[in-house]
Amino acid sequence: AEPVSSYFKVLVAGGPGTGKSALIGQFMNTEFADSFDDDGTAEKTVTIQLDGYEAAMEFIDYGDFVDDGSIEDLNYDAYIVIYSVTDTVSFNVAGDWIHKLRHGRGTDRPIMLVGNKIDLVRKRKVTIEDARELAKTYDCKLWETSATLSHHIDDLQIALLKRIRNKLNPE
Numbered sequence: 269a270e271p272v273s274s275y276f277k278v279l280v281a282g283g284p285g286t287g288k289s290a291l292i293g294q295f296m297n298t299e300f301a302d303s304f305d306d307d308g309t310a311e312k313t314v315t316i317q318l319d320g321y322e323a324a325m326e327f328i329d330y331g332d333f334v335d336d337g338s339i340e341d342l343n344y345d346a347y348i349v350i351y352s353v354t355d356t357v358s359f360n361v362a363g364d365w366i367h368k369l370r371h372g373r374g375t376d377r378p379i380m381l382v383g384n385k386i387d388l389v390r391k392r393k394v395t396i397e398d399a400r401e402l403a404k405t406y407d408c409k410l411w412e413t414s415a416t417l418s419h420h421i422d423d424l425q426i427a428l429l430k431r432i433r434n435k436l437n438p439e
């Protein structure tokens with residue numbers, strides 16, 4: 269195999285049932301995904317080919333917890349903070365996460381705020397305007413996705429990779 273030119277670690281955080289497992293599963297299967305490792309644990313790594321460049325991205329599923337401040341290792345290259353658009357509690361949990369990442373721990377790494385389950389149109393409780401406001405306040409990029417329908421998953425993955433690269437090598 270070709271040597272991997274970059275290896276990035278991404279923490280996936282959010283409340284229970286928001287779609288963390290579903291999202292990470294879909295990331296292993298996008299059109300850019302070359303190969304992936306699934307060893308049955310919470311960590312999954314996918315190799316991505318983009319513009320003649322190869323990157324490995326490891327996604328770490330933080331699980332179903334509200335952040336209790338116990339993440340000591342801040343050594344992630346980026347964060348995905350996910351909520352369900354059908355669940356206002358999960359949106360508040362996402363807000364708490366982002367606040368702690370930006371202020372408590374002071375990271376300036378990319379944060380993607382992901383509103384999942386947009387296929388459940390009639391059950392939507394969180395508006396895109398509220399989500400945009402949160403994203404703007406904390407300098408996050410907002411995505412709305414459906415992990416079930418694989419809607420915007422490829423775009424999110426590529427945007428994430430580009431953001432990490434730009435952060436490391438600003439133009």
Ligand code: GDP
Nearest residue numbers: 284285286287288289290384385387414415416
């Ligand atoms: P986790 O607890 O954050 O890991 O959430 P899961 O990935 O296990 O998803 C929780 C439930 O929501 C499961 O029944 C999924 O099938 C469902 N789910 C996940 N993503 C979506 C989505 O985009 N749309 C819909 N309708 N259901 C979803």
Ligand code: MG
Nearest residue numbers: 288289290331
């Ligand atoms: Mg899960």
